[in-house]
Amino acid sequence: MLNATEYQVFFKGYSLVDAAIRSRDSFSFLLKQDEPEGGMPDEAKTGQRVRLINFFTQAEPNDRIDCGQYLGFLRAKLAVSTQPKLQAVLVDSSGEVAVLGGGDDDMEQTIVEDPDGPRRSIITAVATLFGHVYAVGLWRSVAKRLGPNQWESLCTQAILPKPGTGKGVEFGTHWGFQAIDGFAPDDLYATGGHGEVWHYDGQVWKQCPLPTNLVLYNVCCAGDGQVYIGAQSGSILRGREDHWEVIHQGSMTLPFKDMVWYQDRVWCTSDYGLWQIVDGQLIEADVPLAVRACAGNLAVGDGVMLLAGIYGATVYDGQQWQALIDFFALAKTAP
Template sequence: MLNELEYQTFFQGYSLTDAAVRSRDTFSFLLRENQPDEGCSQDSDTGKQIRLINFFVNAEPTRRIGCGQYLGFLRSKLAVAHHPVEQAVLIDSTGEVAVLGGGKNDMEQQIEYGPDGPRRGSITCASTLFGHVYVAGPWRTIARRIGVDQWESLCADSILPKPGTGKSLEFGTDWGFQSVDGFASNDLYAAGGYGDLWRYNGHRWLQCALPSRMLLHNVCCAGDGHVYVGAQGGSVLRGREDRWEIIHEGRMTLPFKDMVWYGGRVWCTSDYGLWQIAGGELVEADVPHAVHSCAGNLSVGDGVMLLAGIYGATVFDGQRWTPVIDRLAFTRQG
């Protein structure tokens, strides 16, 4: 677990906003500086330092943490690349990119903007799929990182139509995407906007007809062969290709922030809690209070699941939860 000196040096004064599994004993965290907003919204990154942390749990005491620090990154997202080099990848909403790990602590070129991608608009999602980092965003933006400064567009107009013209065109978030997942690199699903769900067959994207036009926030391609889609209020749709059903109608204040498959079920989280989908039903996860306090972000990799949020982080190996960061313990000591 993170010790007090490590917490005070790298985490104190910062909020944990994203997390990712790099390996079963190496985790990456995205931190945002806490400071008076001075006219900015509470969740704005404007004028705030961003830290990217790699935490090597079993390394020598003086070599357990790698840290990169940045200014000017807006609404940043975190994912882990395993190809071509294993490292944490930080991407902000404007397509700025930084990497930490594999002997690098560098800025990379901004993801190129254009009508055929790789970036049609802002970036709202970063995911690790099949060893690569994928990004998604409004205007049906979707791209894959294939190397240093190299992003492959998966949203050229010939394979993924741009949203139609009309009065609502000024609102790019009316259409996808907010999330991307897949069973394979040629079997992807991307979701966002008002019922805007698409699937990729390796050649082109095909739109999925859903029974609702709810706002979509998450997509999870699960080990049971189904695709689970998180929608407004914590509602959940389930299906694949052209067959879909609503399995839960939610009334939550916040939508799910992450949905992942682990241990034979779907796990869902927001800042308000942790849930599971088992047997087609959404239920609150039966876990200790200390685990619930880490709700906010989920990441799966190398046989473990990481849960991380405002109050800390904990990792699950299928049998037990092990604390990684206990922010409340350090706060009480202070």
């Protein structure tokens, strides 16, 4: 577990906003600097100070943390690549990129904004798929990181049309993507906007007809062969390509932040809790209170599942939960 010295040096004054798995014994965390009372000064509002942490649980106490620090990253997102090498990849909404690990602690070239890719507008999410980092965003942006400073566009006009414009088209209705997942590189699903789901077959994208125009936030290509989509208010859709159904009509204040497949079910989380989808039913996860306190972000990799949020982080190996960070207890020890 993170100790008091590590907390004081690397975490104090910052909030955990995203998390990813490097291996079952090493994890990456994205931290955002806390705002002082009265808000940020005007000169700081153009960007946020963030930290990218790699935490190696089995290393010696003085060598367990690598830390990169960056200024100007707005609405940054975190993923971990294993191809071409293992490293944490940080991407912000404007396409700025930083990497940490694999011998690197670098800023990379910005993902270029261009009507034909690799990005068309603001980046909203990143994901680790088949060892590579994928980024999606508004205006139906989709890009795949092949290596340092190299992003492949999956959103050229020939394979993924830009959203419609003109009379009768409201902003947000076709605003683009909030999430991406897949069963294979040639079997991807991207979701976002009001009921927008697109399927990629390795050559072109095809829009999937949905029985709703709810705002979509998450997508999980699950081990049962189905695609699960998290919508506004915690509603859930299930299906594939041309066949979809609403399996849960939500009434929550927040949508789910993450949805993942682990073992034999889908897990869902927001800052308010942790849920599972079992036999098509959404149920609250039966986990200890200390685990539930870590709700906020979910990640799966190397046979384990990571749950991390503003109060801490814990990892599940399918049998038991192991605490990694307890911010509440650590804050009491800090001067």
